[in-house]
Amino acid sequence: MGLLERLAPHLPYMRRYARALTGEQSAGDAYVRASLEALAAGERSLPPHLTPRVALYHVFHTIWDGTGAQLEARNDNGMEAGNASGRLMRIAPRSRQAFLLTALEGFNPSEAGQILGASAGEIEVLISEAQGEIDAELATEVLIIEDEPVIAADIEALVRELGHKVLDVASTRREAVEAVGRATPGLVLADIQLADGSSGIDAVKDILGRFDVPVIFITAFPERLLTGERPEPTFLITKPFQPETVKAAIGQALFFHPARPKVAA
Template identity: 55%
Template sequence: MSTSQAVAQHLPYLRRYARALSGSQASGDAYVAATLEAVIEDPKVLESGASTRIALYKLFTKIWNSVGLNGGKGPGGNIDQPVERHLAQIPPKPRQAFLLIALEGLSEDDAAKVLDVDVPTLRDLVEESGRELAAEIATDVLIIEDETFIALDLEGLVESLGHKVLGVARTHSEAVALAKNKRPGIILADIQLADGSSGLDAVNEMLKTFEVPVIFITAYPERFLTGERPEPAFLIAKPFQPATVSAVLSQALFFERNARRRERKAS
């Protein structure tokens, strides 16, 4: 496969990332165009030894961080959507870290390579972005978790991001009762609970009466993959990194708000 063919298959994703990063498609495309011009001028600019996608994103990041395009407007200019305005409030590097993980689905190792940092630094950046986003989209959180120390860790993490914990449920029945009394804005749920009941079943029961984003945090991901599961839902395997929970929590809320705005525009 030629360099041009290899790059072309990643262009739609790079344009998506560029739009979210810069705030508008026109601004994002200007940075993508500058990246392609650099590749055309010298194909070797894509680092050898890295996948084409990672090398392309790394080159794009170098250009985005160093060049102001579109009439001198720097990154974050030309914000044309309310959702992008939330992202624009986040400092550049944490914003990049969040989008590489949450939007582009890169692994921590690959995202760290794109940003030229180590993995612990990447995790710090993602946590920072989570705190910044939570300030814009803070919500009430229901935690369904039967292990006391894990529940405490999740509660502390959620509150450090600016969210409010409505309660912690250890069983299916406790979870359903809490949701009836205090409707959450997002749910963090284990799948296998203390009394042998299922957090997945509890969530499915709740979602019959209201819609809410759900993140399953479990040591048994295969039960999520083979059971009747809500869509869309997010999955984090135990043991988890706090940065991963922070990124996925912000991702779920961010894109859920975006989807609601689109639905309102379409109606």
């Protein structure tokens, strides 16, 4: 199998990354094409100690750095300030790279470090910086669906720490539906098994039938969602959870979802 054939499965994802990085599909594709041409001509090679996908992204960034490309925000590219592309372009360049490699492309900090020529610790600092910028911009109102008071209090504290407002804490499907009848949330954090035997899955279905809102499931029963019988959730956190995992999921869910109204000062 030839080099380009081996890399073909990874190219759609690298095009996605390049577009997010530059803010334009045409500009991103130009760098992807330059990377492939350099590999085909033997001007660049995939580092043998890296997995093919990590190596491909590493070559992409080598080409990028070699051209002196800049990632500073541009005001003339027609991007709306409230969408994900517009928000991305306002994040500091190096932090933007680390955030996209991990949040969008699914690389772990060690792999992102191999791509960018940095340590895993440096990548984690960059991600934290990006997350801070995102959290400050995307403050919203959060509905928590959780029947265990201690866990609900922990989640509420995390939400407030990130600068969001807790709209309500519901322990049953009925309470959740009543809560969104009073006010529209910008984010829902939901358990699956609720106090009266009702289902957080059904509560979320009720909510999504009325509003387009990002949802993060936090549950001790992830197998009830990962069945393949319905569209599986983008954000699924297993109990017991790490606070940083929940914080990161909140930031990513809000970042990649259409903009929600900000919390009033």
